[in-house]
Amino acid sequence: MSFTLAxxxxxxVGKSTLFNRLVGRRLALVDDQPGVTRDLREGEAKLGDLRFTVIDTAGLEEATDDSLQGRMRKLTERAVGLADICLFVIDARVGVTPADxxxxxxxxxxxxxxxxxxNKAEGRAGESGLLEAFSLGLGEPLALSAEHGEGMPELYAMLAPLAEGFAEAAAAAEAPVTDLDVDEDGELADGASIAPTEAKPMQIAxxxxxNAGKSTLINKILGEERLLTGPEAGITRDAISVRLSWEGTPVRIFDTAGMRKRAKISDKIEKLSVSDGLRAVKFAEVVVVLLDAAIPFEQQDLRIADLAEREGRAVVIAVNKWDAEPEKSDKVRALRxxxxxxxxQLRGVRLVTVSARTGKGLDRLHEAVLLAHDVWNRRVPTARLNQWLATMIEAHPPPAPGGRRIRLRYMTQAKTRPPGFVVMCSNPKDLNESYxxxxxNGLRQDFDMPGTPIRLWMRSQADQNPYKSRTKSTPSRLRKHLR
Structure with missing residues (x-):
């Protein structure tokens, strides 16, 4: 088992900067103003030959009530109890404070x-604070500069003896494999596996x-208060990922910051948070768009769903706070x-009503996610596609610009994740968008692919001619006779 460093x-004091330094990427949001980090963010770190899990925590506040700062403190203390090693960071330039x-x-x-x-011990400005740190009674302080990478060898020397009883950490999660090639029979061309495993779980954003209830929903799925929640809007800032087995399915769920209209975002931290959420969408295989039952399908909700479709991710619409809805039967018909x-663009997308507070509907959400993931990986053999294409042409022939009807000759599936199809035709530039x-829409209905993004490319066989761009010239053997 990997050891954990909180x-x-x-x-x-530079905790997120140090976190980014250890994981080798800018995962955590960093800014000069205090209190940027609120949730617990995990990452796979490496330092020399050490591989371990590092947790970035919220800044410890002296609040102990149910305020936002108090809830942040409780979450950080929970991380302290779960971690194998705690790295207590102070600001060498400020020195030891009563809070420290x-x-x-x-x-x-x-x-x-x-x-x-x-931390921040580079130069002479941090010397006095480094000496003051001895008064905390936690042993000899380690001089660091997370921003400049100073003190990393010394940190390795202190971690190595403690890490001897722990196994190597697992590799960090990677972006999902998309646009997989398929062969003529609709099978994966490279033999890749698409089933979720413990090593490569299904990634859900x-x-x-x-304030739609994203963190509350994930906490209910986890069965514990892992993510910071509350009535205040905009609590989540970082895109936090957690791994679990959801009813037997290995998954990695990303909790993201709430996305408001761009015109309403003025705070720099909120801009960084939204950018981090957009990045989480690119790392996901299935995107759950969470709506508020009281105000569903606002313009921003539609933009978010369209973003997931443009990124080519499987989409599920979940309507939260359903326990507070009085007229459920009429409301669900109106929602559909x-x-x-x-x-x-997502015709047939699965719509599920849930209550993150009570947990009702989470089994249906799990089923919808699995079905959306299955459709996202759907493969159709070429023979079936061409039989289907012939019936579609017979029912509705393609247009005939200039009196010459466009001929659709052949169709095959070229990609999955999302499904992508190529149609060979006589004049693809003149084939209108409506056709x-x-x-x-016919592919969605006849091959049971509701709600998933479908890519369709029109190609001309002339596009594959390697001599298409060459000018005609007289063969050399004929030039001899013409002299």
Whole structure:
């Protein structure tokens, strides 16, 4: 089992910068203002030959009530209890503060192993703070500069003896494989497996507007208060991922920040949070668009669903806070009608009503996610496609611009994740968009592919001619006779 390192300390001492340094990527949001990090963010870190899980935590506040700062503190203390090693970070340029002394006492009681680090210790400005750190009674402080990478060899020397009892950490999660090639029989050309496994779980992103209940939903699926929640809108800032077995399916779920209209976003941190959420969509295989039952299908909801479709991800629409809805039967009919009317590019997308507070409907959400993932990986043999194409042409012939009817000769599936099809035709540039939509809607209905993005490319056989761009010339043997 991998060992876990939790980075803890007051706000704005450089915890997220150190986290990014250890994972080798800019995963955590970083800014000069304190309190940017709120949730627990995990990453796979490497330092020399050490491989371990590192947790970035919210800045420890002295609040102990049910306020946002108090809930953040409880979440951080929970991480301290779960971590194998705690890296307690202070600001060497500020020195030891009364808050540092309080948190040092907490770590002495709750943490298994504590390493004291004085960050921002580069140059002479941090020397006095480094000496003050001895007064905390946590051993010799480690001088670090997370921004410049100083002190990493010394950190390795302190971690290595503690890590001897732990196994190597697993590799970090990667972006999902998309646009898989398929052969003539509709099978994967490279023999790749698409079934979720413990090593490569299904990756799911939950996105939506602020205060739709994304973090509460994921906590209910997890069965524990893993993510920070509350009545305040915009609590989540980082795109946090958690791994679990959801009713027997290995999954990795990304909780994202609420996405408001661009014109309403003025805060720099919110811009970074939305950017992090968009990145999570690119890492997902299935995107759950979470709506608020009281105000569903706002313009921003439609933009978010369209974003997932343009990225080529499988989509599920989940309507939250269904327990508070009085007229359920009438409302669900109106929701399905609005979904078909407002999201024609995702016709047939699965719509599920859930309650993140009570957990009702989560079994149906799990089923919808599995079905959407299956359709996203759907493969159709070429023989069936061409039989289908002949019937579609007979029912509705393609247009005839200039009096010459476009001929659709051949069709095959070239990709999956999402399904992509190529149609060989006589003049693809003159084939209008409405006929392409006719074929896409037919594919959805006849091959049971509701709700998933479908890519359709029109190609001309002349495009594959390697001599198409060459000018005609007289053969050399004829030039001899013409002299």
């Amino acid at each position: 980075i803890v300390g007051r706000p704005n 002394e309080v948190f040092a006492e907490i770590l002495r009681r709750k943490a298994r192993h504590v390493i004291l680090a004085a 939950v996105i939506g507007r602020p 009608e609005a979904c078909e009317r407002l999201l024609p 392409s939509r006719y074929l896409v």
